[in-house]
Structures are given as C-alpha cells and as structure tokens.
Amino acid sequence: MLLNINNLYTKSTDEEQKAILKGLNLAINPGEIHVIMGPNGSGKSTLANTIFHSPKYEITSGNIYFDGNDITNSNPTDIAKLGIFMSFQNPVTIPGITNANFLTSLIKTNINKDISIFDAQKMIKEQMNKLAIDSSFLSREFNVGFSGGEKKKNEILQLMLLNPKLAILDETDSGLDVDAIKTVSNGINLFHNEQNSVLIITHSNKILEDLKVDKVHILVDGKIIKSGDAALALEIEKEGYQKYNHENND
Ligand SMILES: Nc1ncnc2c1ncn2[C@@H]1O[C@H](COP(=O)(O)OP(=O)(O)O)[C@@H](O)[C@H]1O
Ligand SMILES: [Mg+2]
DSSP states (O other): OOEEEEEEEEEESSTTOOEEEEEEEEEEOTTOEEEEEOOTTSSHHHHHHHHTTOTTEEEEEEEEEETTEEOTTOOHHHHHHHTEEEEOSSOOOEEEEEHHHHHHHHHHHHTOTTOOHHHHHHHHHHHHHHTTOOGGGGGSEETTTOOHHHHHHHHHHHHHHHOOSEEEEESTTTTOOHHHHHHHHHHHHHHOOSSOEEEEEOSOSGGGTTSOOOEEEEEETTEEEEEEOHHHHHHHHHHOSHHHHHHHTO
C-alpha cells in the first residue's frame, strides 16, 4: 500500500477548533488513480492539507502512513522528500523570476543539487515537448499573465519533473475550459505509471473521461461514506449528493 489513512480525525487550529475530518479511512495502492468527490465544505481540501501537514489543522487521532513511513507527525518538507506532490488550487505568480529559473531551482533543490544548468534545461525541455509547451514559455515570468489553463500546464510540468510517488490534485480542473481540462488529464496520463498513484479531488466528470480511474470515494461531513468504481462518479453527476447528505444526517 502506498498511502494508508486510518480513522483520521482533525480539527482546525484557529480559535474555532472546528472538527472537520471525522474518522476518515483511505487506502491507495501503487499504480492506482483515486477520485474524491463530495459537497462543498465536506472536508476534501482539509484532507489534502492534512496529508501535507498544514499548520491550519491538527490531527486529534488516527494515522497516515506513506510508503512504509508513519507521516502523521512529519513536516511538509520531509513529506515532499518521501515523494508526495500537491497541486495548489490557486498557483502563485512570481514576477521577476522566469519559468526557466524557477524550474531549474526546483530540480536543483529536489532532484539533483549538482546538476548543470545545461542538463537541467535539457530535462525541462524534454518534459515541455511531451506537454506540447512552446519554448517561449521558458523566458516568461513564472505564472505571470498566465491563463488558468497555462498555470495548470505549468503545474503538470512541475509534476513531471519532480516525478513523485503520489500526486494529490485538489480541484485542479475547476474553472478550466474543456481544452485546458484535456491538458490536465493528458498530463496525468503522461505522469501515471504502474509504480505511482494519483489522488484527484474534483467536482466534475470531465477530467475523469480520459483517465482510467480505479476508485471513486464520496466524502460527506468528514468521512468517506461510499466507495465504488468510475460508475459512482457518473451516478453523482446525475443524482447529486442529496441522498448521501440525507443518510448522513440521522
Ligand atoms: N482553517 C480552518 N478553520 C476553520 N474552519 C475551517 C478551516 N478549514 C476548513 N474549515 C471548514 O471545514 C469545512 C471543510 O472545509 P474544506 O476541507 O475546505 O471543504 P471542501 O474542500 O470539501 O469544500 C468547511 O466547513 C470549512 O469552512
Ligand atoms: Mg476544497
């Protein structure tokens, strides 16, 4: 098992101390693509942020294991080093830093500190070709003036360069047009292989159309209340979460 979450409870660390995850279980094997869907406010982003040990949340009980390590109390740097990548819902822009600079330092920091600029740029260009990114991209400032789709392409490029064991994509498709969603799903397919896993948090079926999804989970009120195959996502698209909300409100 690559990721194994056991009976996880979290609360927010602000004065509200809100209980958010309430006994969540999730197991992902190497080579699998999992999808989490659920109503707004059900705890999806909290789950992603808690896996990455965001200071906004405190784990009050339960455990998170990744690739044989107990990461329940690990810090985000160590978690990233073990091989988890997380996409941001709203990627940052960095004026004054080119994409070439940013991505080169990403490689130097995370993959090989001794790599030459030449070899780093070769790595970047190789992945850019796979994603059909124009070479003018390298001299543009990092995400500055990028469309939503271009930012996501940039994020997928970072994913390809870092080549983590687990990619967590939190609503990486929201607000994107159909072409940009295709770019994201193509990127996921380029990245994905039998050794690595992907956890996609999404509201829409569009991104799932081109992916071979192994499991779909419905998260309601801090718990996964139903898991199934890709058909479950289609059912949600047709019927919404109504009946699951109802079941949960007894
Ligand atoms: N840092 C926080 N402090 C207080 N409440 C929070 C915090 N983060 C999230 N929440 C609340 O927890 C619930 C789950 O939020 P979130 O995980 O963002 O939901 P989702 O991503 O499923 O829409 C929401 O009611 C949200 O308002
Ligand atoms: Mg969210």
